[in-house]
Amino acid sequence: MSNSLHDLDEADVFLVTGSNTTEAHPIIGMQIWQAVRHKNKKLIVIDPRKIELTKYAAMHLRQRPGTDVAVFNGLARVIMEEGLADLDFIKDRTEGFEEAKEVIMKYTPEVVEKISGIPKEQLIEAARIYGKAERASIYWAMGSTQHINGVRGVHSIVNLAMLTGNIGKPGTGVNPLRGQNNVQGACDMGCLPNQFPGYKPVNVPENVERVEKVWGVKVPAKPGLTLTEMVNSMGKEGGIKGLYIMGENPMMSDPDLNHAKESFDSLEFLVVQDIFLTETAELAHVVLPATSFAEKEGTFTNTERRIQRVKKAVNPPGEAWEDTKIICALSKEMGYPMEYPSASKVMDELASVTPIYECVSYEYLDKGIAVHWPCNSCSIDRTSCGTLIMGTPVLHEEKFTRGAGKFMAFEFQPSTEWPDDEYPLILTTGRNLWHWHGGSQTRKVSSLNERSPEPYMELNAADAKKMGIRDSEEVRVSSRRGEITLKAVVSDRPTPGVVFIPWHYKEAAANILTINALDPQAKIPEYKVCSVKVEKTGGGQKEANRYSHYPG
């Protein structure tokens, strides 16, 4: 997030897109609701599904899945046409505006309506609300990014913020909501094929020198493969032969699981370090028992770049070891001994090679100070609510990290797979409130499992009627890649022609159906659009489960 939760409610208008915030980031969903209810702020939701947020949104724009680029170009065009652009901001702080304008101007409300299905009046009205706001912030999540044009979608969102000068001030900004507790931190730490810690490209000699000086050995400067590329390379000439996985379960989270299984099966050697025998660990040659969040010391970095302490509460079971201990012991066996007396010492070392963490240390974190990276000064401020803050809660205040903010506008590009006679529906996947990710943790919590015990698919009532499918009836959903059987929940949440399946349930893993098509830049899979067909199994109506999705 370019901004922080400290200043969230200073926005006058919230634009939320591709995020079912209430269920996937409940506390941020709650804060947005509070701003709308108690402070009279306006909310615009751009999302194909009816979600909890849409109940109190001033406007809900329901685009066809995968058409975000056109929608955001369209919003930008209306803002320009109506004289709502912040020309001073564009002149002083950005570049590339004229080139971008050429693309954006093609997206008239009529063109956008044709592509996205959003009535042009709604698009114009939403653009006016966002464009006229004194301060407006945009929030998004994987609904915007998990497309083959995910990067382009994000650029078109960012264009909108720059066009209106909604960046660098409290209550504004471009705010992607990170889905996992420490996905921000894992990126910060350089668990990426092209970047060392602190987003320093591996092919820049100065960056190589920085880590080599601290680590005392040579490191490779050639960028590596992303996760999805590694999986695709397995079993092929020159591909990955040996893999070390720590705390990840790609056999639930990868697209097109049947293909993924073939890939993992072709490995000569697979090591999985985890707390459970996950679907991936079952395929491993060696499984190393590790620790949960409650069994170790460390830090997580949240979606607002705030670094927070994780503390040991209980001992690990049996002979499970802390992950740091396993890595160090294995490194010693490999010929590079690593030893750290405490997690705090690891932080001290990583802060020395990660410029954005320069002043981060347990000394400050343990005092309960809100430390947001980039943190290059140890000075401590106090917010109006009395919270002590270190670092940078709001990014890009004076200038952008790269200097001038660059407008990048793109043409709309259709998704890889589109409904046809054989597979007439669009499948989009996501989360619900009750479970998390591949479910290896929450499916082992009896209370959560009781509340949401089984897989289901949300089906629009009009589609259900056409197919003669009743609520709670068992259906078979198939794509070109595989099929699953689960229960249909008939509702008005998805738009007609679209079905939604939460991907937490291994007994009907949604990723058996998803397509292994990647954004060319980010290599993110297109989880949000693929085509499927739905058929009755003849298994009949199962006992109605009033507990399948969000209450109300």
Add this chain to the structure above:
Amino acid sequence: MGKLNIKINGKDFEAEEGSTILDVARANGIHIPTLCHHPQLSIHGGCRICMVEVKGLPKPVTSCTTPVTKDMDVQTDTPVVIKQRETVLELLLSDHPLECPICDAAGQCKLQDLTHEYKIKGNRFNGEKRKVPVEEVNPFIRRDYQRCIQCGRCTRVCDEVRGIGAIQFANRGFNTKVSTAGDKVLDCIFCGSCIQQCPVGALTEKPSKFKYRPWETKQVETTCGYCGVGCSLTLHVKKNEIVRVTSREDGTLNKGNLCVKGRYGYEFVHSDKRLTKPLIRKNGVLTPSSWEEALSYTARKFKEIKQRYGPDSLGGFSSAKCTNEENYLFQKFVRINFETNNLDHCARL
């Protein structure tokens, strides 16, 4: 907002215009008991335990609802208000089951604390008690409204803070109770904010029932391991087992509020499906081994593959679940030992 001066118990204090007597007292460390008041909620003024005397006013007033005025002279502990508080407590206890030995709130119950503080013995109002059945249908919240003192904090937090409005007062007088629409079984987002607000044992965590007494636990402050919001958790631990999760209100981004996963999603830590020994695949079967064997075998295999196919035949997936420290060491391990940048994690998934 201007400032004005008031006197509490004979001492002078500066106060913000618009603040209440309770605000000023709390800000200056003066104890006034409350049950229905909470700084995150709208003012209710219902429990009448926070009565104080103000010079010039004919009767005691509730300090939580009374704004300060210029030169106000407040007394917080006069015999009159103490008598009133004792009466309020007697009235509450007259309709409260004294089952403290089996109540999860025992030891952290405000009614219990105040009964002790005001030395309430006996009860002038003993008589018929309400009969409200305990509801334990849902897996998360045990609702025992017989213990309810009708402070309304649960209904206000549900409505004003969480925006759900799943519960509200129903009926009148002696029959007043907290209820769902149509008195149906509770189905809400089960965030548990109502439990955290409940000053007595009317609302408790069902999975924690009979698992602990508050004084047997140690509390560990940590960060939630689910989504990227990063809520602060307080883990209550008894004998190496997490028995309850709450959250601090001060200095945290979530101000004491959690979602159902944050509050209840800890059971997996103690699952009997946890891995407890290294496993090595032998004759196609994953077989328990020693750490020594697992580590040396793993290192040998990785070295062999690197030698045979080159460094870029190896790769590592780290985890967005793991800590910064673990991720830092993992990438360092891969870059140094595998000599490749084939390194990624689940950020895209």
